[in-house]
Amino acid sequence: MIVIGASSGTSADGIDVAAARLDLEEGGERVRLVPLGFRTTPYSDSLYEEIRGALPPAATTMETVCRLDTRIGQEFAAAVAGGIEEFADGRADLVASHGQTLFHWADGNTVHGTLQLGQPAWIAEATGLPVVSDLRVADVAAGGQGAPLASTLDLLLLAGSPEPTAALNLGGIANVTVVREGEPPRAFDTGPANALVDAAMRLVTDGRADFDADGALARTGRPDPALLDHLLAEPYYRLAPPKTTGLELFGPDHLDAALEIAGRPSDGDLLATLVEVTAVTVADALRPFGVKDVLASGGGTRNPVLMERLAARLAPARLDSSDRLGLDGDAKEAYLFALIGFLSWHGLAGSVPDCTGALRAPIAGRITPGTAPLRMPEPAATPRRLYVEASDG
Incomplete structure (x- = not known):
């Protein structure tokens, strides 16, 4: 599959978009990741200021939450659509969007909830592709921290x-x-x-x-x-x-x-x-x-x-x-979310309980359909390794 990973970090300095070709090999034991391209698209000035103004410790309103969810979703949609054209010749299979974290409800060692905004329906509408989003909440509901999800990629990449x-x-x-x-x-x-x-x-x-x-x-x-x-x-x-x-x-x-x-x-x-x-x-x-x-x-x-x-x-x-x-350090997090979306699509867990503290390993996210009917593959075996292969392009 060609999967587009999209995210914006705590600094809210822009939308990272990475395109990857992902395959399960050796009977599902190994994931092959071929990086196809990466870029960062800055938020529009007005949206950046609105995000910064809503981040903790600022107070906000439900109107602002709605506006941010919509506008972040729209700007993610434009960035993802551009990435598909630039890096995948206009053809991709899936989008995994982390969105923008606005609040992580942590109390000591306990996380009660987490909020990422960026309505995925805008991405699905702009690209016609299914979108996996809300990637942290299942881990929190299973008793975990919802982070750091980077461990999902790191453990496969550092295996051995x-x-x-x-x-x-x-x-x-x-x-x-x-x-x-x-x-x-x-x-x-x-x-x-x-x-x-x-x-x-x-x-x-x-x-x-x-x-x-x-x-x-x-x-x-x-x-x-x-x-x-x-x-x-x-x-x-x-x-x-x-x-x-x-x-x-x-x-x-x-x-x-x-x-x-x-x-x-x-x-x-x-x-x-x-x-x-x-x-x-x-x-x-x-x-x-x-x-x-x-x-x-x-x-x-x-x-x-x-x-x-x-x-x-x-x-x-x-x-x-x-x-x-083999992974560009600036792009690594966007490739992480592409990987998690790929795992979710194949019925596989997107977090590691030893790392997040969850009671079980849940499948990450929710799926927003694209323009075609959803046709999910059969669940796959859990991979144990990941290797990065340079693109021939």
Whole structure:
């Protein structure tokens, strides 16, 4: 099948669309993924501002929720339709849309609910294809965290690793998947990756910049000890996995409260401190697992200061990019959702209970039909491995 994966992360900086050819091989034991193309389409300025204005800790209205669900769905539809034309010669079989997370209802180690907006009917109408959406809720209903779903791809991709290995995703929130031979896998959110850095940039530039390009401002400063110690005292870091978090905890209010108590350093020192928070919390989270290799993906990999501090804190573990395994680090999450949609279509679970804490492994999502009648295949065997094959195009 050719499956289109579409998503937008915590930073809400645009719609990621990836096209993949996916096949089950060896009697269903192995998934073959051929990347066909990837691009990010920025939200329209007005929609971006409306999303930012509705994210925690902001209050909102049901009118705004309805407007966002519709407008996000429409812009996803346009981005997906463009991706099908550009990467799949106008022919695809399925769309898997994660949508935009607006709220993740977490209380300590318990997740009560999660809300992703982006009405899939708009995508189905624009493309004529069935759409798998609402990819997290089944795991939450089964007692899980609904995250990190990255573990679904990571475990298949890292299967057979000779040494303890971690996949690290650096979005707004950082999450890890740990694979060790002979032991159950583990996956969880470690804390903020870019969320606090982005909030600080909006603060110091009066909203003119949403991120620290190339880590330029952080490069000019040094971590402030008082602020760093205060931020690292956050109880979330000491919760045992499985655990997940989001802007509900690590949003602008978290930063504002810390600055009020610990004081506000210079702009460069502030950014350097927040980069160090990410580096310390990721390294501390992985240390008990004795990992030797850490393969990073996500927007945070484009911040060289963050990558330098992570490498220093993770040593002697090696820090590398997920590109090493054949998947573009920027595109990895969109390919993840394409994979989950493919698994759901074949009657297979889209999450891993050892990683999310669910009581069982549910099939992910709900299906919105396209213009043709739905014809589902027979359920397949659960795959144990995934390999990435370069496209001949």
